Amino acid sequence: MPDSLPFDGMRFRPLTVGDLPLLGRWLSHGGALEWYSFGVPPTAEEVARKYLPRILGDEPVHGHILELAGANAGYFQSYLLEDFPDHPAVPGADRAAGIDFFLAEEYAGRGLGPRAIRAYVQEAVFAQPGVFECWADPDPRNLRSVRALQRAGFSPVTKTAAEDAILMRIPRDEAVRGRGAA
Numbered sequence: 001m002p003d004s005l006p007f008d009g010m011r012f013r014p015l016t017v018g019d020l021p022l023l024g025r026w027l028s029h030g031g032a033l034e035w036y037s038f039g040v041p042p043t044a045e046e047v048a049r050k051y052l053p054r055i056l057g058d059e060p061v062h063g064h065i066l067e068l069a070g071a072n073a074g075y076f077q078s079y080l081l082e083d084f085p086d087h088p089a090v091p092g093a094d095r096a097a098g099i100d101f102f103l104a105e106e107y108a109g110r111g112l113g114p115r116a117i118r119a120y121v122q123e124a125v126f127a128q129p130g131v132f133e134c135w136a137d138p139d140p141r142n143l144r145s146v147r148a149l150q151r152a153g154f155s156p157v158t159k160t161a162a163e164d165a166i167l168m169r170i171p172r173d174e175a176v177r178g179r180g181a182a
C-alpha cells in the first residue's frame, strides 16, 4: 500500500453479511481492539450477534463500510438518538444522530479518519432530512479520536457524569458549510 492515501476515492456502502469476517478482523487489531473490543478479540459469533441485527434491519443502526479507491478501509455507523434513550447526549439534543467508527489498523494514523468522519457526516448523517445535529462520544483517553473529530468539525460540549466519554457535537449547518480543517 502506498504511503499517501487517495482521499478522493472515498465512498460508503451498506454493511452486508459478507463483511462480518472483515469486521471481526478489524476488531481484533490496533485501535479498534483497544477502544471497541476492550482488548479481547471478538469471536465470529459475537460479531454476528452484534452486527447481524443491524444488517437485517432489526436494530435502528445503519452500518457502512468505508471504501478507499475500492479497498475496504473502515466501519462507520449512525443512528437516531431518539431510538436510544439511554445515550448520554440525549438531554437537550434536537433531532440528533450519533456516530461510531473505526478504521482498519493499516489505514489508521495516516490522516484518513478526519476526512472520513467529515464525509460520513455530510453524506450519510445529514443526508437524512430533519436531522439537525450529530454527536460522537469518544473516551477522553482516546486522544486520537477526539482530535480526529475536532478536525472533522466537531466541538466538545461536555463530559458524561462518570467522565468516561466526551460528548462532541456538530450542527447540520456547520457540516454542510464544511467547517473544520480536515
Ligand SMILES: CC(C)(COP(=O)(O)OP(=O)(O)OC[C@H]1O[C@@H](n2cnc3c(N)ncnc32)[C@H](O)[C@@H]1OP(=O)(O)O)[C@@H](O)C(=O)NCCC(=O)NCCS
Residues within 6 Å of the ligand: 030, 031, 032, 035, 036, 100, 101, 102, 103, 104, 107, 108, 109, 110, 111, 112, 113, 114, 136, 137, 138, 139, 142, 143, 144, 145, 147, 148, 151
Ligand atoms: C480514531 C480514528 C478514526 C482516527 O483516524 P486516523 O486516520 O487514525 O487519525 P489521524 O491519523 O488523522 O490523527 C488524527 C489526529 O490525532 C492526532 N493524534 C494521533 N495520535 C495521538 C495521540 N496519541 N494523542 C494526541 N493526538 C494524537 C494526530 O496527530 C491527528 O491530529 P493532527 O491532524 O492535528 O495532526 C482511527 O485512529 C481509529 O479508527 N482508531 C481506532 C478506533 C477508534 O478509536 N474509534 C473511535 C471511537 S470514538
